[in-house]
Amino acid sequence: MMPGMTPHAPSATPQSTSRRIIVTGCDHSYFHLVDELVASIRDHADTPIGVIDCGMTPEQVARLRARGIRTITPHIPDHAPRRAIRNRPSLAINISKLWLDQMLPEFDLIAWLDADTWVQDGGALEQVFAAGEGGALAIVPEIGAKIANLLGVRWICPGWMQIRSFLYKNASRARLPFHIRKRIGAKPLLNAGVFCLHRDATIWPVLRRWQALILPRRGMAFTQDQLCMALAVYIDGQPVTFLDNGHNYLGPWLLDESTGQLANLFFPHPPVGIVHMASQKAMRGGLENTMTIPTVQGGRVALNLRYAGMRQFRRHDGRPENIPPS
Template sequence: MKDRAIISLADSKYFELLNELIDSILSFEESKSVSICILDAGLQLDQIKILEKKVYKIVKAKWDIEVPEYKIKGREWLKSQVSRAFLPEYFPGFKKYLWIDADAWVNDWSSVELYFKGSDNKTLSISSSADRAYGRVLRADWIFSNIAFIRSQNYKHSKSSGFSNKICREVALKPHLNIGVFCLENDAPHWLVWQTNLKQALKKGRIFGSEQIAMNISVYCNQMKVQILPTYCNWFLIENIKFDEIKNTFVEPYLPHHKIGIIHLAGKKYDEFRFDKNKLLDVQSLNNNWIKKNIRFTK
């Protein structure tokens, strides 16, 4: 067993994406320095047999925090919103835990190393959804020409999860941290603080997104140490990605066109790509050519 683990979770519906994530990790020679661990949230037996040949360990995910059945409605994959806050308990013995959502894949190993490096000294390593290429990060509902209600993802989720007005206001205008990819050391204090905030979020709020707002509150209100990495480490605005035809890789749309580290197909608007391997994306190259590319990982 190595001292660094990369962990993900999937049910049978997300098996292909999970399998591609694993293949993308294994495509790098540097992957020999990590152990790949999987949380099973409803995988089929034949799928598990395929994965067992590629990964270090597969463990059945559970509801680590009790959630009412009416919130679950048979969606066992929602365990990912809870289980990731308990990774050292599922896979003990590692020094560092890097979580990557199943609908993401590794395009450049240097971003993986940044996540591991950023978690040194009991620090959360994570990226945000605020980026020069992403455009609007807040929403304003204009009442009059100079008066508006400001809305943000952090404010909406903290409010719906029953946190105090003080906390909601404190996180409202902060860069939203995306928990789809993050890294923590096994003894970082974040785990317990995150779990406490997650329990609070699950009491009133929806399951989906609960772990994300709980971590944002842990960082911005509980003052947990954080390294906020560049957005190319967890890129999820697929429609404005560009392609370097010379280097044969996806890059940021603006100079210096840094290579995208992890491509993340997060959000319902990317369902067609998540569930259709043959769906192609129209991408502008750095040579200003429009080309069709598969945004999924391919060997």
């Protein structure tokens, strides 16, 4: 057991008739985000929730358990880099993602939501569960409304370029052979911030086989979950069900003034289902930190994208500030 990680007895969370659970994980510094994630889930569903504890304080654990949230000891396989986890205990969260079927054998359907996500539309959460019912990996590929190059490249000279995608770079760091890097290098990243799997899905042992190969290699603990999922799907042909980007929305950000909700960039701008604040470090750290985003109606508004930030915005009638175009 790593420092700061305490084994927890199962909490008295009532069993769901459908035997499904939503799982996340955090240390003490991300607890405020998990607290908001739990509140956002409870706005829509009474599904059991579990939190992998990678360094929460006793008071934080007690607060979760008082709300019927189970706390879960991370699973750290023998091949995990012990020194890296001692220095950064939260790495055990990403490692544990690939062991959830064994960590939670009493549940049939397991949905994972990163600590920096929150649920805006309960229908999206139901669709995530529905997509995982049949045994396929239910996940969002990063090919949606992001305003960015679909494939990272570095131009060397006219007609020549170097692939710089997430999957190619990480497969290279893991020292995977070129024929594998070639097959996955131009494929979309499968974002492991939101996914769902049935406990009996065939992909679990395949994920762990790749993890056992990749994890001991230096610097791979943080990114190995997404790389393992891509390898299991693109190399081993494990079944996958792609969800649209509204189920794990990373931006670009847009507000619908008529509803006070974050909206999808794609017309007709439906409400975002699950908000993911990856790369939004300042906003994750404090509600006073905002960013200026456009609105469906043509305005501009300063928002903090967290669950608490959006609730605060709506409490003030959801009226956008008069912000001139940049």
